[in-house]
Amino acid sequence: MSYGEDLPTASSTLVGPVATGPDSEAVLSVLKVRENTDPADAVNDPRNPPRKSVPLNKTLAAMLPTALQKFLLYDKVVVVTGGARGLGFNMAQALGECGAKAIVIMDVLQEPGDGAAAELHEMCGVPVQFYKVDIRDEKGVAEVISNVAETFGSIDVLVNSAGIADSNLKAETYEPEKFRRLIDINVIGSFLVAQATARTMIKSGNGGSIVFVASMSGRIVNYPQEQSAYNASKAAVIQLGKSLAAEWAPYGxxxxxxxxxxxxxxxxxxxxxxxxxKIWRDLTPQKRLGRVDELNNLAVFLASDASSFMTGADCIIDGGYSLW
Ligand SMILES: NC(=O)c1ccc[n+]([C@@H]2O[C@H](COP(=O)([O-])OP(=O)(O)OC[C@H]3O[C@@H](n4cnc5c(N)ncnc54)[C@H](O)[C@@H]3O)[C@@H](O)[C@H]2O)c1
Structure with a gap:
């Protein structure tokens, strides 16, 4: 199983009222296309399916207890890699719902990237910019991140969700090229985005929050499918996260x-x-797979000031799978 394409060039689509604003006709036509989508297709939508939310009202938010207010992301610019679909898209939506000033998604896929940007803008009411970029492309990533910082004034949160999975591949016949490609995307690509983002955070002097989407596979060996490269890549991501947490703590x-x-x-x-x-479910104490939105609240917690004393942590959300 492999997700993602080899498309190293960067390009972008912006949806929402920001300085270099979009052609509103173009935005409306994208929204219209999404509106006309056959509801039956929504079941198969890789974004699973998008849910409409009520944008956070600032007056109501001010009435929340202090503990809940700390989860709000007002004035924070959020970047989500792999945000065109799946878990990244869902986390981006949650961050937007919790008041993010703007959402930027970076993904190698033009469509669903364009559609995701339009949907996120419609659902959260904040400016959303989509950049088509391959996270392995060091120059492209650096350009996108510096463009985002310039357009929105800062980057406060990065969620690194882009990744691929190869499974049911036996180690004794694993092709080195395939192994390298996976490490290149899951580990080095994630590092390149974190590095470029941290540079802007260090320069701004305001710090920020970086969240890697690793996997329980970084700690356990999945069964029954063989997936040595994926497991190794996610173990590397967890240790990378800890190392960067220690190095960048002085910068906030x-x-x-x-x-x-x-x-x-x-x-x-x-x-x-x-x-x-069936085997995965049987081996999970909660006897089910996680829903696509079940990472959202942890993403909001880690992105926000609610987790201000937390760094270098690896938070498992697996229905208890790794307990057995
Ligand atoms: N789905 C699961 O069960 C599961 C479990 C544990 C961890 N994860 C991790 O969660 C993250 C998201 O997974 P998902 O299930 O949403 O997968 P997904 O394929 O739906 O989303 C991943 C996104 O990353 C993008 N992407 C892939 N390679 C890229 C590249 N080189 N440059 C830019 N974008 C690229 C894809 O285009 C896609 O939109 C991954 O890192 C995955 O390893 C997923």
Missing amino acids: IRVNCISPGYMDTALNRVPALDAQK
């Missing part, structure tokens, strides 16, 4: 990991995986 940058278990993403909803999914 916090770095934490979310490590999901099996999530019920559209990509896992294929008949070929039915037999394995």
